[in-house]
Amino acid sequence: MKNSNKSKLFSLLTLFLLLTLSVSGRVPPKPKPARMVNDYASLLLPSQVRELEERLLHFSRESSNQIVVITLKELDNDIAAVATEIGEKWGVGGSKFNNGVVILIKPKWGIEDGQAFIATGYGLEGALPDALCRRIVEREMIPHFKKNDYKEGIDAALKVIMEIAQGEYSFKEYIGEPEGSPIAAILVLLAVVIFVVAITRKGPPSSGGKGGGFRSPVPFIFGAPSRGGFRVGGPSGGGSFGGGRFGGGGAGGRW
Amino acid sequence: MVKLEEEVNSSWAQVENVYQRRADLIPNLVSTVKGYAAHESETLQAVIDARARATQPTAGTTPDGIAQVQAAQGALSDALSRLMVVVERYPDLKANENFKELQSQLEGSENRITTERQRFNETARRYNSTIRQFPKNILASLFNFEEKGYFQAMEGAESAPKVEF
Numbered sequence: 001m002k003n004s005n006k007s008k009l010f011s012l013l014t015l016f017l018l019l020t021l022s023v024s025g026r027v028p029p030k031p032k033p034a035r036m037v038n039d040y041a042s043l044l045l046p047s048q049v050r051e052l053e054e055r056l057l058h059f060s061r062e063s064s065n066q067i068v069v070i071t072l073k074e075l076d077n078d079i080a081a082v083a084t085e086i087g088e089k090w091g092v093g094g095s096k097f098n099n100g101v102v103i104l105i106k107p108k109w110g111i112e113d114g115q116a117f118i119a120t121g122y123g124l125e126g127a128l129p130d131a132l133c134r135r136i137v138e139r140e141m142i143p144h145f146k147k148n149d150y151k152e153g154i155d156a157a158l159k160v161i162m163e164i165a166q167g168e169y170s171f172k173e174y175i176g177e178p179e180g181s182p183i184a185a186i187l188v189l190l191a192v193v194i195f196v197v198a199i200t201r202k203g204p205p206s207s208g209g210k211g212g213g214f215r216s217p218v219p220f221i222f223g224a225p226s227r228g229g230f231r232v233g234g235p236s237g238g239g240s241f242g243g244g245r246f247g248g249g250g251a252g253g254r255w
Numbered sequence: 256m257v258k259l260e261e262e263v264n265s266s267w268a269q270v271e272n273v274y275q276r277r278a279d280l281i282p283n284l285v286s287t288v289k290g291y292a293a294h295e296s297e298t299l300q301a302v303i304d305a306r307a308r309a310t311q312p313t314a315g316t317t318p319d320g321i322a323q324v325q326a327a328q329g330a331l332s333d334a335l336s337r338l339m340v341v342v343e344r345y346p347d348l349k350a351n352e353n354f355k356e357l358q359s360q361l362e363g364s365e366n367r368i369t370t371e372r373q374r375f376n377e378t379a380r381r382y383n384s385t386i387r388q389f390p391k392n393i394l395a396s397l398f399n400f401e402e403k404g405y406f407q408a409m410e411g412a413e414s415a416p417k418v419e420f
Contacts, residue, residue: 080366130363131356248273248370251359 027082028070030090034241036060041071041107043150052154065124065165066093066241067101069154075106075115083119084246093244098123100244101161105141105150108255116141116153117252118161125249127164132174134251136160142255256391256400259382263403266375267316273371274309274328277364281306284357288338291348298334298341305334316379321404328368335361372406379403 028040036056037049044052052069060066068090075082083104087093093100100121108114118133136157144153160174285299292299309331314320348354383402386395394400 078366078369080362081369084366084370129360131359134355134359246370247269248367249363250366251363 026076027086027089028072030241034090036066036068038068038070041073041105043071043105043107044154045151048151055158059162063162063166064094064097064242065099065101065162066244067103067158067161067165068092069103069105069158071105071107071150073106073109079104079106079115079117079252080119080248080250083117083250083252084248087119087121087244087246091241091243092246093121093123094242095244096242098244098246099165100124100241100246101128101165102246102250103154103157103161104252105145105154107148107150108145113254114145115252115254116145117250118157119246119248119250121244122247122249123244124165125247127167128161128250130249130251132164134253135174137251137253142253146255256382256385256395259378259385260400262378263316263375263382266371266378269371270368270375271313273364273367274324277361277368278306278310278331280357280360280364284338284361287351287354287357288342288348291345291351292341295338295341298338302331302334302338305331316403317401318404321406325406332365376405379405 028038031038035053037044037053039049056067056069068086070086072082083102086104087100087102091100092102098121101124102117102119104117104119106112106115116137118128118136120128120133140156140160141153144150144156164174281302285302288295288299305327309327311327313324342348342354385391386400386402
């Protein structure tokens with residue numbers, strides 16, 4: 001049977017554990033009904049918030065991938081931990097595919113750096129690996145954020161994330177691997193532009209040339225999900241988060 | 256209790272996964288650094304040795320087992336931190352795309368380690384508090400359900416070897 005020393009140790013451990021757990025970050029409460037844009041740091045105009053919300057809801061319904069944008073003035077923990085916890089606690093993304101993304105932005109103010117982080121749910125870690133998230137933050141977001149153009153930075157990042165999450169093209173193309181046959185590339189470029197315009201009627205046509213190169217055209221002209229993205233059609237419950245899980249994946253940067 | 260123990264085991268498997276993910280990055284990291292900083296062989300060797308020790312079979316999820324894992328992995332974290340400090344002296348290396356990519360992968364695995372350890376602690380807590388409660392504690396000792404260990408928080412900042420440029 002357990003003696004008193006062991007139970008003292010156990011209570012000490014429990015106390016210690018409670019202390020460590022309580023540092024794990026207080027995230028904003030889950031919005032009910034679900035809200036994709038949570039601009040706590042007031043970086044966007046109300047009209048911009050509305051437009052973004054509509055775009056993200058539409059994306060969620062079309063592809064079942066849920067992308068949440070959240071801005072916070074302060075972080076009480078490492079940004080990766082906060083973003084992961086938001087994704088996990090709110091359950092961003094569907095529970096079947098764990099296909100959620102949390103974009104967390106902490107603006108630059110006072111003496112503190114600005115920070116941005118893109119957290120990916122378990123299911124999107126393949127399509128949006130850490131290295132890619134880092135590049136998106138550095139190439140698409142930070143140049144705009146440095147000028148306090150938060151809307152532009154968010155839009156630029158979302159463009160890439162949405163297209164990759166749907167398997168439109170792969171991260172290798174975004175990073176810019178050498179291309180194959182130029183004729184195939186031109187045909188593919190045309191096809192992608194038409195395809196993407198058809199899907200994202202609201203947004204501008206995809207430039208398609210981000211990475212400067214394309215690999216085998218056939219799979220994604222027909223929108224096959226074999227690229228690691230998700231385009232599961234059908235409603236994903238427009239008013240709720242699907243219970244997707246996050247494992248700490250993703251990456252970010254600061255300015 | 257069996258169900259709770261299963262939860263502990265599956266969260267433990269996740270922890271081992273993410274530790275392995277970090278370990279898998281190291282050979283590539285070492286060879287990339289070697290390309291630019293061949294003279295830092297001592298620091299590099301320390302990383303290789305720490306990795307070897309950290310990838311040995313673990314002793315399970317008892318308090319002793321966890322403490323062992325935490326120590327071995329912590330030693331690897333320390334060796335990696337020292338390596339990152341050394342890297343600061345090599346601007347060409349820091350600017351190298353391959354290195355930067357490895358670095359973000361390394362940071363990513365540190366984030367995952369933090370997440371999975373926290374979740375493991377949660378499953379261990381649920382399990383432990385159940386097996387200590389009356390009347391389950393009687394059943395627990397009858398059927399040899401052992402107490403699980405916890406990961407402790409590191410002193411100072413969490414163990415992630417972050418580098419600021």
